Amino acid sequence: MIRMLLRVLGHQYAGPVRRTVALMTVTAVAEGASYALLVPVLRALFGDTPGDARPWLVAFGAAVAGYAVLRYAGDLSGFRVGTTLLRGMYHRLGDHLACLPLGWYAAGRVGEVSVLAGRGVLQAMSVIAHLLSPFISAAVTPLTVVAVMLVCDWRLGLAAAAAAPAVAAIHVWAGRSMAAADAERAERDREATARVIEYLQAQPVLRAGGRTIERFRLLDDSLRGLHRASRRSLLSALPGVVGLTLMVQAVFTALLVLGAHLALGGDIGAAELLAVLVLAARCADPLLSLAELGGKLRVVRTELARLDAVLRTEPLPEAPEPVRPVGHGLELESVTFRHGDRTVLDDVSLSVPQGQRLAVVGPSGAGKSTLLQLLARFYDVDAGAVRVGGVDVRSIGTEALMEQVAIVFQDVYLFDGTIEENVRLGRPDAGEAEVRAAAAAARLDEVVERLPGGWSANVGEGGALLSGGERQRVSIARALLKDAPIVLLDEVTSALDPVNEAAVHEGIERLVAGRTVVMVAHRLRTVQRADRIVFLDGGRIVEEGTHEELLRRGGRYADFWQVSLTSVAGGPDTAG
Numbered sequence: 001m002i003r004m005l006l007r008v009l010g011h012q013y014a015g016p017v018r019r020t021v022a023l024m025t026v027t028a029v030a031e032g033a034s035y036a037l038l039v040p041v042l043r044a045l046f047g048d049t050p051g052d053a054r055p056w057l058v059a060f061g062a063a064v065a066g067y068a069v070l071r072y073a074g075d076l077s078g079f080r081v082g083t084t085l086l087r088g089m090y091h092r093l094g095d096h097l098a099c100l101p102l103g104w105y106a107a108g109r110v111g112e113v114s115v116l117a118g119r120g121v122l123q124a125m126s127v128i129a130h131l132l133s134p135f136i137s138a139a140v141t142p143l144t145v146v147a148v149m150l151v152c153d154w155r156l157g158l159a160a161a162a163a164a165p166a167v168a169a170i171h172v173w174a175g176r177s178m179a180a181a182d183a184e185r186a187e188r189d190r191e192a193t194a195r196v197i198e199y200l201q202a203q204p205v206l207r208a209g210g211r212t213i214e215r216f217r218l219l220d221d222s223l224r225g226l227h228r229a230s231r232r233s234l235l236s237a238l239p240g241v242v243g244l245t246l247m248v249q250a251v252f253t254a255l256l257v258l259g260a261h262l263a264l265g266g267d268i269g270a271a272e273l274l275a276v277l278v279l280a281a282r283c284a285d286p287l288l289s290l291a292e293l294g295g296k297l298r299v300v301r302t303e304l305a306r307l308d309a310v311l312r313t314e315p316l317p318e319a320p321e322p323v324r325p326v327g328h329g330l331e332l333e334s335v336t337f338r339h340g341d342r343t344v345l346d347d348v349s350l351s352v353p354q355g356q357r358l359a360v361v362g363p364s365g366a367g368k369s370t371l372l373q374l375l376a377r378f379y380d381v382d383a384g385a386v387r388v389g390g391v392d393v394r395s396i397g398t399e400a401l402m403e404q405v406a407i408v409f410q411d412v413y414l415f416d417g418t419i420e421e422n423v424r425l426g427r428p429d430a431g432e433a434e435v436r437a438a439a440a441a442a443r444l445d446e447v448v449e450r451l452p453g454g455w456s457a458n459v460g461e462g463g464a465l466l467s468g469g470e471r472q473r474v475s476i477a478r479a480l481l482k483d484a485p486i487v488l489l490d491e492v493t494s495a496l497d498p499v500n501e502a503a504v505h506e507g508i509e510r511l512v513a514g515r516t517v518v519m520v521a522h523r524l525r526t527v528q529r530a531d532r533i534v535f536l537d538g539g540r541i542v543e544e545g546t547h548e549e550l551l552r553r554g555g556r557y558a559d560f561w562q563v564s565l566t567s568v569a570g571g572p573d574t575a576g
């Protein structure tokens with residue numbers, strides 16, 4: 001457990017953690033050892049001169065006070081180390097997440113990572129702050145007490161020591177028998193959390209479907225699953241708890257019987273017997289708490305294992321000696337890419353000379369967005385190569401590659417800040433005039449005028465105060481501000497109102513002018529203005545050429561064009 005904790009935390013924290021564990025262990029030993037003073041106290045009290053107990057009582061009081069100081073120092077250290085580690089852990093997780101390939105952030109990750117970053121990290125850190133001290137105390141104090149018993153009377157001590165392996169065996173057995181139920185509960189818990197997030201995000205869809213009062217069946221099912229798994233987990237804990245209780249009682253009874261037998265035979269005095277029984281009773285509570293603490297530690301272990309799994313996810317390998325591309329042409333050579341066992345792109349080759357525009361069209365699921373993602377190295381290809389300026393993207397440093405590329409996605413995420421702050425993300429060191437100029441070029445100034453508070457107005461979480469087309473304009477402004485030589489553009493599929501349509505189109509024209517462009521195109525006029533068009537289907541290029549060539553060929557692209565024309569009111573003039 002400690003080893004996994006240190007792996008998750010990073011080894012720079014090994015020193016403070018080990019020191020805290022050592023202090024807690026010394027405290028637990030001191031607690032057990034302080035009980036040793038009960039023996040002379042009881043001996044004196046049962047002897048001829050009970051007054052002799054006074055100095056021992058003073059010593060016992062001093063030992064308890066010493067233990068209290070150590071306990072305070074140990075708990076404080078645990079708490080301090082826990083909170084320091086909490087901060088460090090957030091940084092470590094944050095730094096690591098920032099290095100993971102963008103392709104890692106697929107659906108479902110948001111829920112998983114937010115649960116991990118919130119509850120997971122807190123629980124992992126609670127090991128040091130809250131669980132370690134009682135656990136060490138529960139395990140070490142009884143062992144120290146057994147050592148004291150051995151000194152007091154070796155036969156009784158030996159009997160108590162013989163029980164230690166049995167208690168440990170029950171503890172291990174209980175842990176193993178609960179592991180499956182605990183893992184199942186943790187999995188159901190994770191599923192239910194994801195369903196709650198999904199339920200909240202799906203509110204518009206559910207309301208539109210008229211399901212305002214009715215509950216969401218998928219969420220209900222997963223909550224029922226969680227309830228059942230929690231019950232099973234609780235039930236699976238019972239044999240361990242009962243077993244440990246029975247074992248502790250059996251050991252106490254055996255000590256009582258053996259002690260009574262020895263006392264009746266005159267081998268030990270009443271004071272020794274009483275002392276041993278008091279010591280045995282003091283062991284019972286910590287031993288019984290082991291079952292509960294074990295359960296808590298198992299829950300934490302599950303969270304630690306998940307954190308460990310995320311932290312072990314490898315970022316895409318960085319070239320030891322990164323090469324800077326000189327040109328900005330793009331090339332895919334025999335690229336094959338799979339999601340799991342599904343081939344998304346199959347032996348795709350294409351090239352976009354510097355300064356030219358390539359439009360990628362094709363049916364939904366053809367692999368168009370994936371092609372853009374591979375150009376920006378969200379993932380590494382399974383076979384073939386992606387080249388920027390003639391250099392394999394795997395040989396270009398991530399930062400250098402990202403400097404070359406501006407991306408405009410379909411789904412634009414806006415932070416709950418001003419439009420200016422959101423545009424500035426394109427180039428954080430840009431001056432105010434540059435930000436304003438990029439915003440104006442993307443016709444964002446019209447949007448700003450509408451917002452109460454203008455440039456200093458917040459756009460709401462995720463850009464809730466803006467329409468889809470307006471958010472797209474922010475994304476175009478970011479890309480304009482970045483002023484990268486390569487533009488990857490995933491055009492919005494949804495229909496925009498005429499004002500936004502014109503503004504987005506104008507912004508895109510400014511953005512792509514003079515740059516190397518690959519765009520997933522859905523609008524006729526965007527496609528028409530491309531230098532070259534590839535038609536993707538089922539992850540393969542089925543047609544390739546200029547607009548005129550492809551129309552003349554009368555194949556898939558010509559069909560696509562025809563369907564697009566009939567769906568656009570007013571025909572090609574509207575599109576052009």
Ligand SMILES: Nc1ncnc2c1ncn2[C@@H]1O[C@H](COP(=O)(O)OP(=O)(O)OP(=O)(O)O)[C@@H](O)[C@H]1O
Pocket residue numbers: 106107339340344362363364365366367368369370371
């Ligand atoms: N993260 C992922 N994990 C598994 N499969 C994925 C993932 N992303 C995409 N896919 C699959 O890869 C295939 C290609 O997806 P892609 O988004 O590239 O298609 P597309 O042509 O852009 O579609 P659309 O026009 O509908 O956006 C799809 O079948 C999709 O289900």
